Amino acid sequence: MRKLKPTQILLSAILALVLVVAFTPQVAAQDAPDVGPAHPVPVRPMESHIGNVTGHARDGKTPYRRYCAGCHGEFGDGNGENAAWIDPKPRDFTIATFKCRSTPTGTLPTDQDLYNTLGRGLTNSNMPIWNTFSPQQRADLVAYIKIFSPRWDKEKPGDPIKVPAEPPVTMQSIAHGKALFTKLECWKCHGPSGKGDGPSAATLTDSKDNPIRPYNFSAGKDDSRFKCGSTNEDIYKIFMTGVDGTPMPSFADVIQPNDAWDLVHFLRTLQINRHGKENEILSAAHGVIPAYTDQPSAAPAAQSDTKSPGGGGR
Amino acid sequence: MRNKQFLVALLTFLVCTSMAFAGTVSGKVTYTGTPAKPKPIDMSKEPTCAKQHATPVTTETVVTGANNSLENVVVYISAGANDEGQVPPQAVSYEQKGCQYIPHVLPMHVNQELKISNADQTSHNIHPIPKINREWNKSQPPGTPPISEKYDKAEFIPVKCNIHPWMHGWFVVLNTSHYDLSKGDGEFKLPNLPPGKYTITAWQEDYGTQTADVTITGNETKEVNFSFKAKAY
Numbered sequence: 328m329r330k331l332k333p334t335q336i337l338l339s340a341i342l343a344l345v346l347v348v349a350f351t352p353q354v355a356a357q358d359a360p361d362v363g364p365a366h367p368v369p370v371r372p373m374e375s376h377i378g379n380v381t382g383h384a385r386d387g388k389t390p391y392r393r394y395c396a397g398c399h400g401e402f403g404d405g406n407g408e409n410a411a412w413i414d415p416k417p418r419d420f421t422i423a424t425f426k427c428r429s430t431p432t433g434t435l436p437t438d439q440d441l442y443n444t445l446g447r448g449l450t451n452s453n454m455p456i457w458n459t460f461s462p463q464q465r466a467d468l469v470a471y472i473k474i475f476s477p478r479w480d481k482e483k484p485g486d487p488i489k490v491p492a493e494p495p496v497t498m499q500s501i502a503h504g505k506a507l508f509t510k511l512e513c514w515k516c517h518g519p520s521g522k523g524d525g526p527s528a529a530t531l532t533d534s535k536d537n538p539i540r541p542y543n544f545s546a547g548k549d550d551s552r553f554k555c556g557s558t559n560e561d562i563y564k565i566f567m568t569g570v571d572g573t574p575m576p577s578f579a580d581v582i583q584p585n586d587a588w589d590l591v592h593f594l595r596t597l598q599i600n601r602h603g604k605e606n607e608i609l610s611a612a613h614g615v616i617p618a619y620t621d622q623p624s625a626a627p628a629a630q631s632d633t634k635s636p637g638g639g640g641r
Numbered sequence: 642m643r644n645k646q647f648l649v650a651l652l653t654f655l656v657c658t659s660m661a662f663a664g665t666v667s668g669k670v671t672y673t674g675t676p677a678k679p680k681p682i683d684m685s686k687e688p689t690c691a692k693q694h695a696t697p698v699t700t701e702t703v704v705t706g707a708n709n710s711l712e713n714v715v716v717y718i719s720a721g722a723n724d725e726g727q728v729p730p731q732a733v734s735y736e737q738k739g740c741q742y743i744p745h746v747l748p749m750h751v752n753q754e755l756k757i758s759n760a761d762q763t764s765h766n767i768h769p770i771p772k773i774n775r776e777w778n779k780s781q782p783p784g785t786p787p788i789s790e791k792y793d794k795a796e797f798i799p800v801k802c803n804i805h806p807w808m809h810g811w812f813v814v815l816n817t818s819h820y821d822l823s824k825g826d827g828e829f830k831l832p833n834l835p836p837g838k839y840t841i842t843a844w845q846e847d848y849g850t851q852t853a854d855v856t857i858t859g860n861e862t863k864e865v866n867f868s869f870k871a872k873a874y
Contacts (some may be wrong), residue, residue, distance in 0.1 A: 424776045433777025478775075511782055512764040515804050526686050530806040534770045569778050574803030576766035576780040580788065 368402055371480075373473035375438040380466045382438075387471025390464055398453060403475030413453045416537060420475035424534070424572045427555035432569035432577035434485025435478060441469045449554050488567055490560055491584050496592050496604045498612055499619075504593025506619040507586060511578060516541040521597030534572045541574070544597035562591050664857035667830040668866040670716065670823040670843055671709045676871035679703065682807045689762040690740035690805075701745045701809070702847050703871070710827025711845060711869060713746045715813050717820035718831065719852065720840035725751070725816040732756045732789070735800075735810070737765045737781070742800060742810030746846065748820045749812065751795055758787040764804065769812055771798040778803075797844065811846055843867040 331339075375382035392401070398417040400407040405419035418425070427444045428436040445465050448456035457465065473479040494500060508514065516531065518524040521544035533539040542553075550557030555565055567587055569577030582590065595605035596616070609616070679699035684691035704712040732754035736743045738761060749755060757767050759781045767788060768778040774792045781788060792798070792814045802808040813820075821829040823843075831841070834857050844850045848869040855863050 422772065422776070431777075432779060433775040511780065512804070515764070527804045527806070531803055532806075534768075534776060571776060571778065574766070574768070574778070576768065576778040576803075578780045581780055581782055581785050 368474055370471075371474050373470045373479060375442070375466050375469040375473070377438050377442045377462070377466050377469070380462050382463070382466025382468070382470040384467070384470040384474055387464075387467035387469075390460070390468060391471050394457075395468070399472075403472060409453070414537070415452050415533075415539070416535065417453070419535070420472045423476040423478040426570045426572055428485070428568050428571070429487040429564055430485030430568060431488060431579060432571055435482055437484045437487060438466075438469050440484075441472070442466065443556070445469065447556060450552050451554070488564065488579065489584070490563055490567075491588070493559060493591075494585065494588050496608060498608055498617070500589045500592045501596055501605060501608065502593075502616050502619040503586065503589035504591065505616050507582065507590045508593055511581065511590075516574065517544070521545055521594065531574045533574070539573055544594060545599050547598075548600045550598075550601065559588075559591050559595070562594060563587055566590070662836050662857075662859045663832070664834045664836065664860060665830060665832045665862040666834060666839070666841060666855055666857070666865050667828070667862055668864050669827040670711045670714045670829065670845075670867045670869070671827055672705065672711050672848070672869045672871040673709070674871040675873060676703045676705055677874045684740055684805075684807070687740055687763055687805055693739040698739070698741060700807075701741075703845070704745075706825045706827060708827075710823070710825070711848075712823055712825050712827065713744075713845075714823040714827075714829070714867070714869075715746060715748050715815075715820060715844045716823060716829040716831065716867070717748065717815050717842055717844075718817050718834075718839050719842040721837050722817035722819050722839070723835075723837075724818055727818065728752045729818055734758065734787075735812075736760055737767070737802070737808075740765075740802075740805050740808060742808060744810075744822070746811045746813060746822060748822060749792075749814055750818050751814055751816055752791050752793055755790050755792075755812070756787045757781070757790070759783055759785065765802045765808070766804055767800070768803055769798045769800045771796050774798065774814070797846075813844070841865055843869075845869055847872060 370384050370388055373384040396407055398407040398409045398413065399405055399420065400410065403420035405417040407417060410417050423435060425436045425440070428434070428440045430436055430440070442465055445457050445460070445468060448454050460468070514525050515527045516525045518528065523541045523543035525541065528541050531539050531541060546552065553561060555561055555570070565575070567577065567579045567582070569575055592605050595601065595603055596609045598606070679701070681697040681699050683697065684694070701713070706712055728750055733747055733749045733756070735747050735755060735757045737757070737759045740761060740763070759765055762783050764780060764782040766778060766780045770776060771792070773796050774794050777790070779788055792812065794814065795816045796814050798812040798814065800810040800812055819831050819834065821831055823829045836857050836859060838854065838856050840852055840854050842850055842852045848871070851867050851869065853865045853867070855865055857863065
């Protein structure tokens with residue numbers, strides 16, 4: 328065999344070296360941090376209890392991936408594939424702040440609250456009415472979303488607020504509600520007729536700095552547009568627990584529970600196309616709500632907040 | 642016998658003097674470059690507040706003083722403090738006045754009581770927006786009692802009022818009570834520091850953080866200055 332020339336040996340060696348380097352897996356080098364599959368969120372054994380149904384996070388994993396992750400994201404942070412194209416944005420479960428609760432502002436919702444939201448959907452958003460799920464599936468999904476925030480491990484849900492029995496709907500109640508609406512300055516955002524056109528409405532942003540509009544009571548014919556349920560009690564809970572994550576605060580510290588019902592009755596009259604007891608009473612009075620006067624009533628409800636400090640007169 | 646008494650006296654002396662050793666870190670916070678000019682705030686949507694200010698107030702994101710000083714910078718011990726868990730019993734106060742937050746930046750210890758009051762004739766909603774603490778949002782009409790709250794995790798929390806969008810403030814929840822807020826001349830002072838190694842951190846809401854390490858051996862005052870690079874906008 329002919330001896331190879333030195334240059335040929337050198338070139339072959341270089342070629343061999345290049346091939347070896349090119350095809351050897353780079354085990355020594357660190358993987359770039361944003362390349363390759365990220366670690367999935369560990370499925371902690373969270374549970375939910377709604378009525379006599381117990382949900383388990385492990386059973387919620389597959390339906391979450393199938394039905395929820397597209398918007399809420401595989402890490403539950405609201406950054407699913409669809410999120411960029413929808414408004415309002417999907418809920419970020421990692422901070423455990425929720426809009427529709429029966430518990431005070433800043434506290435975790437009860438399992439029932441989450442279960443109800445899932446089944447009711449959120450009107451005027453991309454959150455569907457998930458009535459396709461069985462109660463067990465819903466409970467499993469409620470348990471599953473708890474894996475995304477460490478708050479569910481240590482913190483208990485807030486104590487649901489106590490809602491007293493609703494008093495009768497009377498013009499006196501509606502008039503008091505109107506006085507409260509003025510005094511508590513709801514109109515600053517919601518506008519004097521509740522159309523969502525108050526002086527502060529245009530600059531409102533939610534807690535993630537996305538623009539958001541205050542609720543417009545006058546739009547629509549019926550109750551379908553409320554996000555957290557449409558009964559009088561649901562409306563009561565909205566302003567007595569606040570809509571967390573949005574500009575809507577809780578008024579629990581500044582309204583007496585019985586007075587809050589008066590506000591609910593007045594708010595119903597802002598729904599000008601709604602057929603309800605409140606609007607019947609209003610039509611019977613030809614659309615005129617009299618000024619509220621503090622009259623002694625049989626029930627010793629505290630009337631301490633009828634003093635109007637400087638504001639009002641709208 | 643005399644040796645034993647002497648030894649006891651010596652030990653007592655040493656213990657007492659080591660307890661008496663308390664150093665101080667003080668200095669100035671300044672900036673280099675040209676900061677963005679503060680913008681005037683239009684409060685015409687809230688006449689009850691607008692009339693409280695003879696000239697419009699300006700944004701407080703960066704507050705400067707003479708000789709390039711920076712005000713409202715939180716300077717605190719971020720390592721070595723050893724008073725985590727020692728919650729001061731008194732409350733810190735935050736006031737809404739003239740549709741501004743006073744003070745603009747409020748440092749406090751984890752779990753220290755925070756009292757928020759409304760001195761204005763308009764309602765405010767007090768809406769701190771934390772990322773790891775609980776987010777609550779409460780309405781506070783005029784004439785209502787102060788709101789009492791606390792935070793259980795250290796965090797820099799922006800505070801806003803949704804009704805009055807120009808209102809911005811900060812709750813700075815720290816694991817230590819060794820903090821100070823730089824004054825109009827940029828000066829800060831951290832007294833009562835036992836001997837040890839410390840890391841001091843200075844935080845400005847727009848310019849970020851800077852750190853410095855310092856060692857206290859006795860009663861001395863160590864000077865530590867911080868200089869932030871100003872942003873043009």
